[in-house]
Amino acid sequence: MTPCRIVLMLLAGALFASPALAQQVGTATAVNPLSESTPPGGATAPLAVGARILHKERIHTTTGTAQLAFLDKSTLSIAPNTNIVINDFIYDPNSGKGHMLASLTQGALRFVGGALSHEGEASIMTPAAAVGIRGGTVTIVIDRTGVHVIDQFGIVTIHNAAGTRILNRPGFEVTILSWTTPPGQPERVTLAEIDRLLALLTSKPGQNGGVPGLHTVTIGACGILGTQSHNCPDTPWLPTDTGFNDAGQLITQGTQFGTGTTAPAPPPRYSPGR
Amino acid sequence: MIGAESLGDGDILQIKTWRALCRRCAGALAPIALYVLLPVSAFSQTPADFAGNLGPLYQGILARPSDLNNTLQYAASASADDIESAIGTYEQLLFYNPKLSRVRFELGVLYFRLGSYEMARSYLQSALRMPDITADLQERVEDLIAIIDKKLQVDQFTGYVQSGLAYQSNPGAGPGSQTVLASGRAFDHRFFSQSDWNWFGAFGLNYVHDFETQNGDTFEASAIGYDAQEFRLHQFDVGLVELRAGPRFGIPTGDPKTSLSIKPYLIATGALLADTPYYGGLGGGLTVHTNVGHVALDPYVEIVQQSFRNSSFYPLASGFSGTLSTYGLQASGPIASGLGFQSRLGFGHASDNYNPYSYDVYAADIWLPWNFSFPGDGRLWTLIPTAGVSRWLYAAPDPTIDPNTTPRTTEWRLGLGLEIPLWRQVVLGTLVQYRADQSNVAAFTMHNLSVSAGPTFKF
Numbered sequence: 001m002t003p004c005r006i007v008l009m010l011l012a013g014a015l016f017a018s019p020a021l022a023q024q025v026g027t028a029t030a031v032n033p034l035s036e037s038t039p040p041g042g043a044t045a046p047l048a049v050g051a052r053i054l055h056k057e058r059i060h061t062t063t064g065t066a067q068l069a070f071l072d073k074s075t076l077s078i079a080p081n082t083n084i085v086i087n088d089f090i091y092d093p094n095s096g097k098g099h100m101l102a103s104l105t106q107g108a109l110r111f112v113g114g115a116l117s118h119e120g121e122a123s124i125m126t127p128a129a130a131v132g133i134r135g136g137t138v139t140i141v142i143d144r145t146g147v148h149v150i151d152q153f154g155i156v157t158i159h160n161a162a163g164t165r166i167l168n169r170p171g172f173e174v175t176i177l178s179w180t181t182p183p184g185q186p187e188r189v190t191l192a193e194i195d196r197l198l199a200l201l202t203s204k205p206g207q208n209g210g211v212p213g214l215h216t217v218t219i220g221a222c223g224i225l226g227t228q229s230h231n232c233p234d235t236p237w238l239p240t241d242t243g244f245n246d247a248g249q250l251i252t253q254g255t256q257f258g259t260g261t262t263a264p265a266p267p268p269r270y271s272p273g274r
Numbered sequence: 275m276i277g278a279e280s281l282g283d284g285d286i287l288q289i290k291t292w293r294a295l296c297r298r299c300a301g302a303l304a305p306i307a308l309y310v311l312l313p314v315s316a317f318s319q320t321p322a323d324f325a326g327n328l329g330p331l332y333q334g335i336l337a338r339p340s341d342l343n344n345t346l347q348y349a350a351s352a353s354a355d356d357i358e359s360a361i362g363t364y365e366q367l368l369f370y371n372p373k374l375s376r377v378r379f380e381l382g383v384l385y386f387r388l389g390s391y392e393m394a395r396s397y398l399q400s401a402l403r404m405p406d407i408t409a410d411l412q413e414r415v416e417d418l419i420a421i422i423d424k425k426l427q428v429d430q431f432t433g434y435v436q437s438g439l440a441y442q443s444n445p446g447a448g449p450g451s452q453t454v455l456a457s458g459r460a461f462d463h464r465f466f467s468q469s470d471w472n473w474f475g476a477f478g479l480n481y482v483h484d485f486e487t488q489n490g491d492t493f494e495a496s497a498i499g500y501d502a503q504e505f506r507l508h509q510f511d512v513g514l515v516e517l518r519a520g521p522r523f524g525i526p527t528g529d530p531k532t533s534l535s536i537k538p539y540l541i542a543t544g545a546l547l548a549d550t551p552y553y554g555g556l557g558g559g560l561t562v563h564t565n566v567g568h569v570a571l572d573p574y575v576e577i578v579q580q581s582f583r584n585s586s587f588y589p590l591a592s593g594f595s596g597t598l599s600t601y602g603l604q605a606s607g608p609i610a611s612g613l614g615f616q617s618r619l620g621f622g623h624a625s626d627n628y629n630p631y632s633y634d635v636y637a638a639d640i641w642l643p644w645n646f647s648f649p650g651d652g653r654l655w656t657l658i659p660t661a662g663v664s665r666w667l668y669a670a671p672d673p674t675i676d677p678n679t680t681p682r683t684t685e686w687r688l689g690l691g692l693e694i695p696l697w698r699q700v701v702l703g704t705l706v707q708y709r710a711d712q713s714n715v716a717a718f719t720m721h722n723l724s725v726s727a728g729p730t731f732k733f
Contacts, residue, residue: 029339030369050339067362067369069335075362077369112362118531135530137358137390153358153388154530168488168526170390171426186488194396202368209369211340216406217367217376243476243500247512248709250545250553252447256718257631257672258582258591259462 025089026053026070030209035064035078049210058085061107065203074100074114074122077201079141082107087125091116101125108141110201113154120155128176129183132157139197146177150189150197158183335363342370349380355568357384375404379415386418395422410651417698428486431733433479436703438728440502443469445510445724447709449717456676461717464509464587472510474502474726489524494537509587513546522563534564541578548587555580555598569607576600580624593628612645632669638662639687658691660707676715683713696729703730 028037028051035047040056047059053068061082068076072091078084083106091098099121102111109124113136116122120134128147131140136154140147149158151167158165158174165174165183172186173193203209331351334344345363352360364381368374378401385394398415401407407415424430444467451466476499483493501513520539527534543555557578564571578598582591602620609615617640626632639662645654668681675681689707696702703726710721 027336027339029335029366032369065369067366069339069362069366071336073332073356073359073362075365077365112358112365114359114362134528137361137388137393152385152390152393155528166488168530169490170388171392172488188486189392191392191395194392195399198393198396198400202365203370203372205372207369208371209366211342211370214342214367214370214374217346217374243498243514243516244474246516247500247502247514247545248447250514250547251445251510251512252711253594253631254547254552254588254591255446255448255465257675258588258594259465260589260674 023055024052025055025086025091026068027051028053028066029069029075030065030067030203030211032064032066032203032207032209035059035061035066053086055086055089058083065201065207065209067209070100070114072096072098072100072114072116074117075112076102077110077112079108079197079200082109084109097121099123104140104142106142108139108197108200110137110139110152110197112137117154126176128178128181129158129160132159139201141197146175149174149176149183150194332359335366339366342367353380353384357387360384361388373404373406375401375407375411375415378404379411382415382418386422391422391425395419395426398422410653413653413698428484430482430484431479433477434730434732435475435477436728436730437473437475438703438726439471440474440724440726441469441471442722442724443467444720444722445470445472445504445507447711447720447722449720453716455674455717456679456715457674459674467720468507470504470507470510472502472504474500474728476500487524489526490522490533490535491524492522493520494522494539495519509548511547511549514543515545516541516543518559520559531567532565534562536560536562541576543578548585550585550587551583552585552588552591553580553582557598567607569605572604574600574602574604576602580626590628593631594624594626596624596626596632598622598624609642614643616641616643630668630670630672634667635664637664653695655695656691656693656701658689658693660687660689660691662687675717679715681713681715681718683711683715683718686710686712693730699732701730701732703728 028047028049031047031049031051033046036044037047037051037053037060038044038058039054044060047066053070059066059068059078059082061078061080063080065080066078068078070076070089070091071093076084082104085103087103088099088101091100096115096119098116100116101123103125105127111117111122111124111133113122113133117133118135120132122133124131124133124138124140126140126142126147129149131138131149134155134157136156137152138154138156139150139152141150149156149167150173151170153170156167158167158176160176160179160181160183162180163182165186167174167186171189173189174186175184208214331344331348334341335348338344345366349360349363349367352363361381361384364377364384367377368381378397382394382398382401385391385397398419401415402412424432446465446467448465448467449461451463453461453466455461477497479497481495485491485493495518497515497517499515502511504510518539518541520537522535522537525534525536538560539558541555541557541559543553545553547553555578557576559574559576561572561574576599580595580598582594584590584592600620600622602618604616604618606616607614618638620637622635622637624631624633639660641658641660644657646657647654664685666681666683666685671677671680687707687709689705691703691705694702694704705724705726707724708721711719713719
């Protein structure tokens with residue numbers, strides 16, 4: 001997604017949007033207290049599991065965390081003390097086309113992409129930059145040191161008034177200080193930071209996301225002899241070029257051509273006595 | 275369509291003046307637009323639109339997220355081809371119970387498959403701290419963390435070492451003892467088909483230096499070595515070392531699921547045969563790596579200057595010296611759960627000093643690695659059926675063998691490998707391989723059955 005496209009999307013939303021019936025674009029799939037939501041034109045109320053997420057809905061967490069799942073199969077995990085708004089969500093399940101725009105004004109979130117981001121049509125606005133996401137998974141954190149964008153998969157375009165930075169590799173982070181400051185250089189994110197964010201963006205011990213009763217899961221081992229599970233590690237690297245075949249070829253050619261042959265026996269000499 | 279019409283791609287791309295204006299104004303307009311948008315209400319939608327064309331399992335997640343059975347089923351089904359969607363669903367389960375080691379392991383594997391190694395490591399490390407982790411799972415987690423730790427290094431080393439015993443029914447690939455050469459000469463009896471055992475050792479070492487650029491530029495080097503010492507037939511003792519090295523340049527594609535890189539490299543090879551120097555090769559190659567969906571493609575071209583030395587066992591070997599050009603395509607990818615494929619198509623042209631030794635060869639090989647585990651044992655076994663065929667077309671008759679027949683040989687290869695996990699990085703590698711050559715020259719028709727086994731240490 002180009003920076004121009006992000007801005008045009010914002011403008012298009014402003015131009016074409018009209019007051020209408022609120023529509024459901026997703027569902028709150030997990031909620032830990034305290035999290036609350038404000039539907040467009042409605043009153044703020046505690047967010048609950050299964051709640052419909054509407055266009056223009058504002059989600060606010062204080063001590064709680066939440067996860068939202070959207071029509072295009074993308075998800076948002078929301079940290080405590082976070083403010084987000086689902087500004088725009090247009091999705092046609094038949095064609096897989098549309099676009100999504102959310103804004104994060106405080107806190108932290110992890111976006112795991114779905115169909116729209118696979119088309120490069122997902123963006124998250126922050127106070128310091130617009131973040132376009134293609135294909136991917138991204139964590140965004142706003143703290144006292146600025147806005148931190150961590151690429152966890154895919155192509156992430158970070159754009160503001162001072163410039164554009166593109167992240168292509170998982171595990172790299174860019175920090176943006178303000179809308180008028182160029183996005184910083186990509187740096188490897190530390191494992192400690194990832195550990196901290198992982199703990200921040202899910203339930204704490206004792207919490208259940210609003211769905212009690214999940215005590216164990218049975219996930220089959222890889223392969224057909226156990227219960228089926230598709231989540232098998234990639235095929236390990238095979239030493240298909242061990243040298244065995246090359247060595248065999250050297251021997252074969254050597255044997256067939258290179259050994260020399262014994263000269264044929266000379267024809268019997270003429271014996272005048274016979 | 276859910277929601278109102280939006281500007282289409284074409285509209286936006288064609289309005290160049292808008293783009294120019296947009297670039298100039300983006301910085302100023304975006305924050306303003308953001309705050310204008312926030313209070314605006316939404317587009318219209320009928321209830322039937324919601325989740326209308328989604329699969330039933332995902333509809334269930336949206337309509338009944340607390341239906342755990344449905345969520346688990348969806349996560350398992352999504353893992354096959356929609357890794358991100360599976361991640362979202364397993365993270366949903368983790369919200370419901372953050373102490374499930376198995377869910378954390380699945381998330382670790384999924385992020386690993388995306389190449390997001392920091393996330394994978396964090397999930398796996400946290401799985402080790404969960405009270406419900408089993409010994410089997412702990413071993414798998416620790417093994418995967420060890421792999422990830424290497425991938426997170428700037429300088430990465432991986433490889434294997436194997437040693438073992440092998441039996442071959444015809445290690446010299448010689449013809450039967452009744453074979454008569456059309457030239458009238460006699461085939462050297464030391465090279466007729468006869469069986470033997472050997473000890474063999476092999477190693478492979480891969481090195482990658484990650485320049486940590488956003489394009490993924492690296493420097494890569496690899497070395498392989500193989501040595502086999504026959505128990506009786508020392509004319510077939512063979513040793514071989516090959517080095518390859520070169521930089522790999524990543525090329526941005528704009529699509530995170532399509533990779534593209536190009537790598538020029540140098541090749542150096544040396545070999546002993548019958549315990550004397552036999553072959554040296556020096557050359558270069560160029561390969562491109564890309565993928566179509568889940569299938570990785572690696573076309574390559576190599577040109578190697580080959581030099582052979584005569585020896586007492588092989589007095590005519592220097593005739594093989596010349597130039598070997600190889601053009602090939604390697605492809606690999608998944609087929610089904612635990613089952614993948616690797617394949618190679620190749621064409622080679624050897625232009626040798628002694629023209630009858632020159633040849634064209636067409637080759638095709640396929641490997642079908644299949645990972646599986648037995649119930650109650652989380653360790654992975656790997657079964658690898660292999661098959662291959664080569665067609666050798668020599669340039670001219672060799673007067674010493676058959677002055678009237680230009681050799682044409684078809685080589686068939688069938689194999690079955692089995693890697694049995696012994697302990698952590700140690701597996702027992704076994705291989706049964708049958709090779710049969712059919713030729714219009716009787717001396718080149720042969721078959722060989724080889725069986726080998728030995729412990730392999732992977733690192």
